[in-house]
Amino acid sequence: MNNLQKKTSKPMLAETQPQIATLALTNLSLTLTDKTILQHVSLSLAASGITCLIGPSGAGKSSLLRCLNLLQKAWSGQIEIQQQDIRQWPAGEDALRRFIVLIAQKPAVFPVSIAENVIFGLSRKQRKTNQDVRIKTCLQQAALWDEVKYRLDEPAKNLSVGQQQRLCLARALALQPKILLLDEPTASLDPRSKQLIEASLKTLALTMPVLCVTHDLEQAQRLSEKIIFMCDGKVIETADSVTFFQQPLKLESREFLRWSSCDCD
């Protein structure tokens, strides 16, 4: 692993052209133990760019992300990726989860080295192919390479929380996903880590759709082209970022923006 930095940074992940994915939800509903979590949610994602999902706690934002990669399966309605129903995903739900990867709010690194964490989700065969280049490229994309390049064999738990979150991003990118789902990726991170993750996301969003749940409205303004506002399990308003923050159409949106601490100008 130590000779990694000597190797060329050949764009390993670009060996196959990114397959642009479009995601469409129709009438998605979720009820868990008699509690309605999502109600008739319909939305679609552009082929690239960042969409931020905002709303008060308990609005169903995280549950929506879990439905999208089938970590939550008890929903009704339809979710389609490239006009393919995800419940009938040809290669099965494990393959779907590599296609549409979810990064959780709390970084969870596995008790192995930093390098092994990056390639953790890959098959045995994939792990053996161009391993060093793959690790380097993913860590670079997650803006972590410079900080860890001399200690790739160290346990990942030695990293700070911000670095662990970026490691989780690198681990997800190693799967070459076509859609990225992020559940409050920068909550409880220091400003520097937040800045680095946001920069990485902006670059990644050039080639794939990124759906990001956030409570940080300033971040939503900085990052996204499109805002989806949810409340009580329903999509209240979908608008481009500038319009939403300057002239929200719905009363609930206006109330939410008024009560949040963010300066929306």
Add this chain to the structure above:
Amino acid sequence: MKILLWFLALPALLLPAFALLYIVYQALPALDWSLFVGTQDTKLHFGANQALWQQISGSLLMMLLACALASPIAMSIALFHQLLAGPRQKLFIHALLQVLQGIPPIVYGLCGLVLLVHLLHWGISLAAGAVILAIIILPLLSSNTIHALERIPDEQTESALALGLTPFQLLIRVWLPNAWSSMLTGLLLSMARALSETAPILFTATVFSGVVWPDSIFSPVTSLQTHIFYLAQEGYNQHAIDVAWASAVVLLGLVLSFSLCAFFLRRFEDH
């Protein structure tokens, strides 16, 4: 208040120590190397003069077989609990394991005698004893395995699944590396429990003498527990009583070694 608490706690601390010292003191007359390997004169003898390695190996053999039978079943129960069971099924599994742990071992022994020894014609045998011991330790082993898997942070399981790992890969690559020490602790405690049981194997597996090493799994075995049980009844024979105490020390040593290993492993895990 402090003195009162010390006064109440003292018996609990001192009694086991006194009991242990008393057992060792009683065993001292018979505790020597020849007790374990026999002497030229006693090698062909049975009962109190039998070399103790036969009883030790019988007990250990039965314990290992029981653990080998119970472990995959306990693991399956734990995996079902973690991967497939809903809240109601989880509640049912916990309740069932609690109830099974509360059943007196002699009842299991009786069931083994009727079903395995007589109905299935296995006879008094190593197989019957191992199966009954496996059933006895199964609730404890399952509970410990479930507990070991439950201690794995949910975030790790969710992250592994979100990366597209199959349930089998999740088990091999995330759960086992995280939970092996807790599982091993559970196994060691179950081994200690299997070694402690006497009544069930008296009914189903062991004989006092006449066996050195079982010919097959359908042959009877000797065990430390049975040895102590029969020798203790020979009150007129001081040598037999001394050997019974010595056997008790050996049994205690084995059980304690498994329990202490489990204790230190748990401490290692907590740190």
